[in-house]
Amino acid sequence: MTPSQCRAARALLSISQDALAAKSGVAKRTIASFEKEDRKPYDRTIDAIRVALECAGVEFIAENGGGAGVRFRKANNGH
Numbered sequence: 001m002t003p004s005q006c007r008a009a010r011a012l013l014s015i016s017q018d019a020l021a022a023k024s025g026v027a028k029r030t031i032a033s034f035e036k037e038d039r040k041p042y043d044r045t046i047d048a049i050r051v052a053l054e055c056a057g058v059e060f061i062a063e064n065g066g067g068a069g070v071r072f073r074k075a076n077n078g079h
Contacts, residue, residue: 001050001060002068003037009053009060009070024052 001009010020017035021028026041026048033039034046041049050060054073061069 001046001053003035005060005068005070006031006049006053007035009058012058012070012072013053013056015056020049020052023056024048026052 010017015023017028017031020026020031024031026045030041030045031049034041034049040046054060057073058070059073061071
């Protein structure tokens with residue numbers, strides 16, 4: 001997950017950095033720094049953010065020639 005994908009996922013879900021911090025157990029300051037590309041958190045921290053966003057209803061699209069992205073997850077892909 002890239003910082004841009006994180007910002008886009010939050011926008012799709014209409015959730016704040018505060019809400020994402022609560023859902024992921026990651027400090028808001030860490031999320032803000034990641035999204036601003038000020039620093040790269042540990043992989044486990046990015047994983048916690050990604051899992052929280054996926055559980056909230058998005059899926060991340062890998063770089064596949066069309067660019068990395070994020071979209072709403074179909075309801076039956078369940079988390």
